[in-house]
Amino acid sequence: MTALLEVEDLTKTFHISRRRQVTAVKGVSFQIEKGRTYGLVGESGSGKSTVARMIARLTEPTSGTVRFDGVDVTRLDRAARQQYRRDVQIVFQDPFGALNPRMTVADLIMEPLQVHRRGTTKDQRDRARALVDHVGLGTAALEKKPVDFSGGQRQRIMIARALALQPRLIVADEPVSALDVSVQAQVLNLLKDLQEAFDLSYLFISHDLSVVEFISDRIGVMYLGDLVEEGDKRDIYAHPTQDYTRSLIEAIPTIEGRP
Known part of the structure; x- marks a missing residue:
């Protein structure tokens, strides 16, 4: 299968x-295939979110390359950078902090389209209407504001906003960690459904290996800036080679001794 991101x-x-410097990410290499999910897991301070920010061009790397469809994204001209920003969208951990509380849901979803000058106002509103349906909120949500919604619903708004520009890759940085377990499952299932509907690729970042194992095809394990283990999710979960990976697996809650 062809790699979308390398x-x-x-x-x-x-x-x-x-006199002092800290290397947060140390020579990390992996790839994400088209239509697949790569899970990056590690505890706080492991460097996984810094990797996400470099891929999304929110932070510049000190060295190394990020290639999207075979093209080095650090060498793009202005027009190509704009296209890359449309192709790669990010969903953050805290939807309430990332959403302007004074804007309606319609305005929040339409804003990226307006910034990138995509379509007429009617086209943008039609896109917002379709997306709130896709994420399970319904068109009645369009004129409401973030304060009117629960945490899980706000995350659905963030996902709809991320989809507005028809991206090919979504970087999801701890998108369910602030949610209750039952709501986490709903959002994870939604992400899977959207992936199939829109042919999306995901970089999914979490400290919780059980969440990453559920949604990912391949998993990378980060520890203190290093990618210490990588492979198919079944192999990582069943036959971990690193002590740190084993400790993450052992930290997964069990019921009556069963995983």
């Missing part, structure tokens, strides 16, 4: 002061 030897060093 990350090669990606490194990010933050300079804290003139």
Whole structure:
């Protein structure tokens, strides 16, 4: 299968002061195939969110390459950068913090279309109407504001907003970690349905291996900036080779001793 995104030897060093620096990501390499989900798992401080930000071009890498459809995204001209920003969208952990509380749902979904000058106002509103249906909110949600919704519903708004520009890759950075377990399952199933409907690829980031195992095709395990293990999700879950991966598996809650 063809790779949509290829990350090669990606490194990010933050300079804290003139004499001190911290390398948050150390030579990370992986790829995401078209229509598939790559799960990146690790505890807080492992570097996984920094990887996400570099892929989304929110943070520039110190070294290494990110290729999208075979093209190095660090060398794009202005027009190609704009297209890349449409092709790659990000869903954050905290939907309430990421959504302008003064805007209606319709305006929130239409905003990316307006920024990128995609379609007429009628086209944009029609797109918003279709997307709220796709994410299970219904058109009655369009004139409401974020405060009118639960955490899970706000995340659905974030997902609809991310879909507005018809992206090919969605970077989901801890998208369900702030939600109750039952709501997590609903959002994860929604993401799977949307992936099939829109032929999406996902980079799914979480500290919870059980969540990553549920939604991913391949999994990468990060620890202190290093990608310490990578493989098919069944192999990672059944036959981990690293002690850190085993500790993540052992941390998954069990019922009556069963995983």
